[in-house]
Amino acid sequence: MDGVSPKFVLPETFDGVKMEITGQLGMIWELVKAPVIVPLLQLAVYICLLMSLMLLCERVYMGIVIVLVKLFWKKPEKRYKFxxxxxxxxxxxxxxxxxxxxxxxxxxxxxxxxxxxxxxxxxxxxxxxxxxxxxxxxxxxxxxxxxxxxxxxxxxxxxxxxxxxxxxxxxxxxxxxxxxxxxxxxxxxxxxxxxxxxxxxxxxxxxxxxxxxxxxxxxxxxxxxxxxxx
The missing domain is CATH 3.90.550.10 (Spore Coat Polysaccharide Biosynthesis Protein SpsA; Chain A)
Incomplete structure (x- = not known):
């Protein structure tokens, strides 16, 4: 018997418990995914779209301001007595x-x-x-x-x-x-x-x-x- 390592045999009930836990986690994920995860992802998309729109508005606004300044802004020598x-x-x-x-x-x-x-x-x-x-x-x-x-x-x-x-x-x-x-x-x-x-x-x-x-x-x-x- 020398040199023979002992063997451990897991009971069949352990595999059953493992499968049961995995199945329960899968069910929990399915239950949470639709009412929680999907709305959060949609909210994140809407926030990104809103921020992109704000950035676009800022660029347009700054462009308009720059054009108006170029067209109508007077140099200090013309605005004040010099x-x-x-x-x-x-x-x-x-x-x-x-x-x-x-x-x-x-x-x-x-x-x-x-x-x-x-x-x-x-x-x-x-x-x-x-x-x-x-x-x-x-x-x-x-x-x-x-x-x-x-x-x-x-x-x-x-x-x-x-x-x-x-x-x-x-x-x-x-x-x-x-x-x-x-x-x-x-x-x-x-x-x-x-x-x-x-x-x-x-x-x-x-x-x-x-x-x-x-x-x-x-x-x-x-x-x-x-x-x-x-």
Missing amino acids: EPIHDDEELGSSNFPVVLVQIPMFNEREVYKLSIGAASGLSWPSDRLVIQVLDDSTDPTVKQMVEMECQRWASKGINITYQIRENRVGYKAGALKEGLKRSYVKHCEYVVIFDADFQPEPDFLRRSIPFLVHNPNIALVQARWRFGNN
Whole structure:
């Protein structure tokens, strides 16, 4: 008898129970399929159709809006009074309003040169432009780099000031508010805010400030911008 493995024989009643359970499950499926599963699938189909219809309506609506904008939308120069500001032979640069440019920064190692350089290159009389670099950096190395960049442009005759504060209360908005408290900006008539990675075109002020000068009911001009952020 050595080497002979024992054999187990399942009773015939086990097969009968198995078949009975399978049959009951099949009956339950048939009972549930028609009143529950089929309606759920139909509901899902209707929802998909409804969403497709909504998407189609949205596309049609946006298409109509785009066509109407192309046909009837007027450029800002036509909707509002716009007259370029030029140098006056008698008044000189005093014909230009004094503009404050604020550039808030926070550890902007990669982009600080771009924004400071772009602001310093704005086509606006130097005696009518004040650039304020508001540095909330926590990295001493970055702070030193930003300050040196400001000094470099200041040595070229640009009216640029490097400003820091002891805390970061209010974060970016707090830095902007703190900058407006400085005595040297009290005579500024307009404020322009550039983020640290903005790269305004040289004629940005000449294209935007006239809207504020010639339209007293306008308090804010939002423009398109170029920026670089690595």
